Amino acid sequence: MTRQWLHAMRLGFEHPAHGQWVEFESAYPDDLRGALDIVRAESA
Template identity: 70%
Template sequence: MAAHRHPCVGDLTYGADPTLAKRLRLTRQWLHAVRLGFEHPGDGQWAEFSCDYPDDLRQALGQVREETYA
């Protein structure tokens, strides 16, 4: 994503904003899908998976939402 000038939040190696990462207390890349779907290569059936955000990313997202809509 950094090559497209959209680095992952928290990915300081590839150009993420260190101030934002520090403010959100992120020590890793924001690299997580809450929903992922694809055509299974073995049988062609649609497969879809979902899960909640991990605690650190959920808290960071909540903080960004609060700052945005405050």
């Protein structure tokens, strides 16, 4: 890895403007997904 592994796949919070619950989802970027695949393969 050439950067920090900082990624939230799911993030939810109460919106400060209107108080309703909001949730966002985002898949891993390609470089993080590739690194995770390597770690999983080595631990299998």
